[in-house]
Amino acid sequence: MSDQDADEAARTLPLRHSDDIQGDILAGFRKDHETVLLLRFPDDLAPVRNWLRRLIPHIATTRQVAAFNAEYSTARHTLAGTDPAALNATWVNVSLTYAGLRFLMDEEPFPDQQPEGVQAFVKGAFARAEINGDDGESAPGEWLFGRADQPVHAVLTVASDDQAKLEVRASQLRVAAARAGLTVTFEQVGATLPGERKGHEHFGFKDGVSQPGVRDFDRPDPRDPIHVHGKPGTRILPAGEFVVGHPKLTGEAPPLPEWTRNGSFQVVRRLAQDVPAWWAQAGAARRQLDKEGIELPPGTGTEWLAARAVGRWRSGASVAHNPNAEPPTKPGAPDDNLISYVDDPEGHTTPHFAHIRKTNPRDGIGGDFTNADTRRIIRRGIPYGQPFDPAAGTGHGPDADRGLVFIAYMADLAVQFEFLQQAWVNNVDFLQPETGNDPVIGKDTDVNLKLDTNPEGKKLHFAQFVRTEGTVYAFAPSLSTLRSLAG
Incomplete structure (x- = not known):
């Protein structure tokens, strides 16, 4: 320069x-x-x-x-x-x-x-x-x-x-x-x-x-x-x-x-984070939808249901832009972050309970970003512990300590972090009655999964498998x- x-x-x-x-x-x-x-x-x-x-x-x-x-x-x-x-x-x-x-x-x-x-x-x-x-x-x-x-x-x-x-x-x-x-x-x-x-x-x-x-x-x-x-x-x-x-x-x-x-x-x-338990319940919830005859896109499995809970696929690709399947990863492409919820008011694509919608509802409240922008925090988290992989030996099993060191910065603890936790993450009536808590980081909850084929919604239970330890x-x-x- x-x-x-x-x-x-x-x-x-x-x-x-x-x-x-x-x-x-x-x-x-x-x-x-x-x-x-x-x-x-x-x-x-x-x-x-x-x-x-x-x-x-x-x-x-x-x-x-x-x-x-x-x-x-x-x-x-x-x-x-x-x-x-x-x-x-x-x-x-x-x-x-x-x-x-x-x-x-x-x-x-x-x-x-x-x-x-x-x-x-x-x-x-x-x-x-x-x-x-x-x-x-x-x-x-x-x-x-x-x-x-x-x-x-x-x-x-x-x-x-x-x-x-x-x-x-x-x-x-x-x-x-x-x-x-x-x-x-x-x-x-x-x-x-x-x-x-x-x-x-x-x-x-x-x-x-x-x-x-x-x-x-x-x-x-x-x-x-x-x-x-x-x-x-x-x-x-x-x-x-x-x-x-x-x-x-x-x-x-x-x-x-x-x-x-x-x-x-x-x-x-x-x-x-209790990784095997969280994924086991995602699988159980997906099988429940099949058992009760809820019409789903063909070929969808546990990953589809887990992506609904998070609002993104594992790669970071949003459900909003890729509702039924995870797209191929494109090296060098920017993060999939240009997301709007205005055209998804009922949460049929990105559920109201989805983690990324709970923590950053974007323009999904009142049609603009003002509500969300005043609640943003800067996150600097990093994982601790070994990945869950029992075949890899000691420290990789289900009982090993693992999770996230969550560090965040903001100008107001009450208006930003605490508001997110209380009014959005752990509010079962977020955006609509009986939406449910955040199924990733929130408390034990029933969430209401709404789809175009099932607009009234289907209750699915998510137990709490992220535990605060300090x-x-x-x-x-x-x-x-x-x-x-x-x-």
């Missing part, structure tokens, strides 16, 4: 060049290997501030991560889709819980009247479990981390292209924390799945297909400026939906202290705020 091109990019996409916003919020780490460390502070403030002061030079900025990702994408395109082994980096991000912020500030972080999103942050995820549908086996008393009796003050996210380099950096961070008196209360290791499973979650579906674009960070398509260049259907939203202190889609955000500017609220969850609400401050906290 010439100096002139660089100057033009900095002028038109200023957030891409931010050295104040931490990496992974707007510019995702997008690494094959990741470790999340949950830390508890000691009682003495001085060593914690010294620890933070020494950590800050190692924290990735948006500028650094965005520049690397651009170089990596260019190299990968040159290599016809092969990962460039010579290009690798290791990134670090830090976030603080309410308890961590209050400890470092030595005073109340939010002294004025608190909007609902801040109240959620202050109370913590364990106190908001009912809102998020975390009960039964997902109740906070069963969690591995984030319980009321298990304080977390800081979250370190370490990500790398190289597993050995990740382990070295994680070890260095553990040692530095221990020297300052910090305790690692929980450590979660994640990695992309191997081979053809890369980019997919454990149920087998391509993950992260639908992410929002961000104004002043993502380059708009000159012919379709509401979407990201080269990514049809990826809508560009104001940065204030994800980063505090920036313009929002619908007016001004609730006033927050100046120190929150250029920071982002973060949700960290461990979601365990949740933490945190805030990823700007670099300038971190320096202030360390000072």
Whole structure:
């Protein structure tokens, strides 16, 4: 890139060049290997501030991560889709819980009247479990981390292209924390799945297909400026939906202290997945349709029913565009994301209960995208555990730990993440009465499958086979705020 091109990019996409916003919020780490460390502070403030002061030079900025990702994408395109082994980096991000912020500030972080999103942050995820549908086996008393009796003050996210380099950096961070008196209360290791499973979650579906674009960070398509260049259907939203202190889609955000500017609220969850059980019930539901004489497209099997539950086929191809069969994969083709639900109001093609429609109803509410756009979150999840494959030996069986390390960023915990969980994912009357909960990540439910051949619908039962095993609400401050906290 010439100096002139660089100057033009900095002028038109200023957030891409931010050295104040931490990496992974707007510019995702997008690494094959990741470790999340949950830390508890000691009682003495001085060593914690010294620890933070020494950590800050190692924290990735948006500028650094965005520049690397651009170089990596260019190299990968040159290599016809092969990962460039010579290009690798290791990134670090830090976030603080309410308890961590209050400890470092030595005073109340939010002294004025608190909007609902801040109240959620202050109370913590364990106190908001009912809102998020975390009960039964997902109740906070069963969690591995984030319980009321298990304080977390800081979250370190370490990500790398190289597993050995990740382990070295994680070890260095553990040692530095221990020297300052910090305790690692929980450590979660994640990695992309191997081979053809890369980019997919454990149920087998391509993950992260639908992410929002961000104004002043993502380059708009000159012919379709509401979407990201080269990514049809990826809508560009104001940065204030994800980063505090920036313009929002619908007016001004609730006033927050100046120190929150250029920071982002973060949700960290461990979601365990029972892969064989989920697929077994999808198969049972498909056989039930046959038994009851429901007319289905010829040649459809369990994959067809599972695709209805998700809203996509395993490859990421949408049911909206490919209702009866998964299309051949086209290397280099953009993600199938230019989707509208206006012509499918009854959910005969993409069911109202489908995971992608529940979490992003697009223009399916009121005929426009406003409702959906104000609820978007930026997701940075990565799988943990080995793929389900009993023939592969130890660690691959049905009882092995596996699931998703769910990490998300947003400007308001209540308006975005909690609303999604309560009003859409676990709302049986979403869009229409008796729609059912999300059959992928939602609570135990009956869903109502409607088809052109069966417009009244057919009830199918989906038990809950994604279990919450821990949740933490945190805030990823700007670099300038971190320096202030360390000072």
